[in-house]
Amino acid sequence: MFGILKKIFEKAPPENEKLPYYDIVCPYCFAKFHHEDVVFRATHHRDDDEAYALQEDEKLNIYRGKFDLAPIDELEAVIDLSSIPEENKIYSGRVIVGLSDKYSEVTKNRLCPECHNDLPITAGKYPSNIISIVGATAVGKSVYITSLIHILQHVTANNFDAACIPLDNGISRRFRQEYEAPLFENNHLLQATAITKRQEPLIFQFVFKDENRSPLTLVFFDVAGDGMTSKEYIKKQAGHIKNSAGILFLVDPMQIRTIREKLLHQLGDNPGDITNTADEPREIVLALYDEFIAHQENSKTDIPTAIVLTKSDLLNALKSDDGEYIRTNSNVFNNVVHREFLNLDEFENINGEMKRFLSKVDIPFVNAIDVYFRETSYFAVSALGSNPIEQQVSGIISPIRVDEPFIWLLYKLGVIEGRHE
Template sequence: MKLNLKKKDYYICPYCFSKHDLNDVSFICKNDPEGCENAREGIFLRSKRGESKKEMPDSIFCTECGEKTNVKICSTCHEELPYAIGQYDNLVFAVIGAKEAGKSHYIAVLIDKIMNEIGSAFNCSLSAVNDATIKRYRTDFYDPVFKRNELIRVTRSAKTDSSVKQPLIYNLTFTEQGMFGGLFKGKRISNVVTIAFFDTAGEDLDSEDTMKAVNRYIYNSSGIIFLLDPLQLENVREMLPAGTPLPEQNTEIEDLLSRTANLIRKANNVKVDKLIDIPVAVAFSKIDAVESLVDPSSCINYSSKHISKGSFDISDFQDMNGTMESLVRSWGGENFANQLNSNFKNHAYFGITALGCNPESSRISKLRPHRIEDPFLWLLYEHKLIKAEKRK
């Protein structure tokens, strides 16, 4: 199967998540500031009007010094755009979930997994587009979990902590082996996808009129990973053995889902009788904590084979999706499942755990992530970025 990717005719800025026509881009001159006033003052250079909206200009000539510049910036927030923007695809995967659903730990472990295992299995590599991403991933995500075996602290509201507003931005570069007996020597780049992860604070999702960037992050996304803590489900709380430590109950899961759906409908003008076409991966986090409620022979307990096969394993995916959906319904999530059906065209259920253990007093005793890659790989598969293994 040839993977065929149709380039979009717009781009989403991975910093402010605004949507732009491809020609709606600015540049800055990177010439020696001594010799050019535009470079010295950081003047934004606009590309010529009248160009096709479907074409992003590669470069322009500085109006002051005449040098060519290819340093693109977003014309809304003026952040420097990743080099691949406009040439290839750019995707924003939104990770959302209520307070304490497990978003920060999920992102911490997923990025590591993509860098170390998904990369070699799927011929791709993940690289941060800027130093801010490298630094923030290290300090806020990697170091606590992998180096110090500590829990990540609660994500503070972006209203009080501005570093939260800085998304983690990566280029996922896919390479292909040379074909036709060495016509292309070695590997060549077949696609570059810019992926932004924005670790929101659960509390920023608690009201519909939350900050604009969070809203744009959701309604302009190309895929949503909706994390749910099974320990928030009423039936699960009752079924677990007495004495099991339970988190405080917070936002009802179907409230967050309906707010998300309403937000997307309003912003993208999707009528109530139409379904939203952003794929939604509903991922039950902390699946380790409900192990006693899951049949030991269930696929949930086995590792997925996507990575070892180097392709998306459809039969495993279908087993997981079906098993998880019926569990959700039997755990009292009937209404949630129905709402998901009546709002989103394309959705699937997953069961994952970032930690694989119940942390004791802020320490991660043994880090054992399980099935953490499944929802992400499903979204890549839905975007035709990776191939599937057919059901036999």
């Protein structure tokens, strides 16, 4: 009887206490922190109050200096939450999103406490999803990122009843001017990322039209391939890799020594722009292991990792009816469009075929992946549809299966379903 009465009169928790909240991973410096550790930028300044006067933001300028960006002389003050009474804090669900300062001015401009960059509006309400793209130099990371985001915006989002939107106008302009227009309008190949210059991340929101489905904040981070076997360089990049929701591990067929000479022979006198010999894929695995995988439980990472063979159009030079390497009717050469869900039949076909192919041509790499990564799948993509010649792409750019590894990551994150036809 007492138990029944207790249930009747026990006060139910407020609705907002039932709502989830998440630790925030800054999409700029990759620091991880609780949502109540954020700071805010004031919306006004005052000459008669030193705390609210225009001032240099040292943390922000240190961050900008890493990217060769000019320092900003003066900005509105940064407000620490410790100076704000609880009744002046503004929440959305259980996540703090704004405050009313001591002059009753409201600001909702949340900043990372470490680098003072603006945080996405969804930070804390939904998981942060950093997609790290790794691989050796000249594997085609910048070209793949460009092709992937282009397809996400123009094809994939619509197929999943969503929109893929840049975080702000600055990122929109930078992607358009430095990535999309040179490649898709001028057919000009992008230059490899320089090791001497850290790239700012490209941040997009993948927002479903169904309001009951959580949006994703996607942070695509392109690191220089030249640095991926440098202990000092990768140490700087490990922050974003170990806080990733997923990894796209790119492998160039021209960096696989067992088939490189055969490909060169089959491609003839005019092979187009091909990768010079570089670090083998296994060297990248070992570098990742040394820096962060070795410190994980059982020395393995749980981060879902897509092993992506790039420039799959080159495999036309290896195809044959007997399938010594690749069969003439291989899935690799067929573009597949996934709509509303991951087509598990198509996924299992390409995963099985590419793992068998890589096991045949580079078994040390596949073995290393099996040892250090718990959750992997294998894919083949062509970001352009053909091999460029003298940094120019001839004809219309026709990407093949570029979004499939990304869609698989959405499936592994529980964002979309996977179904057999």
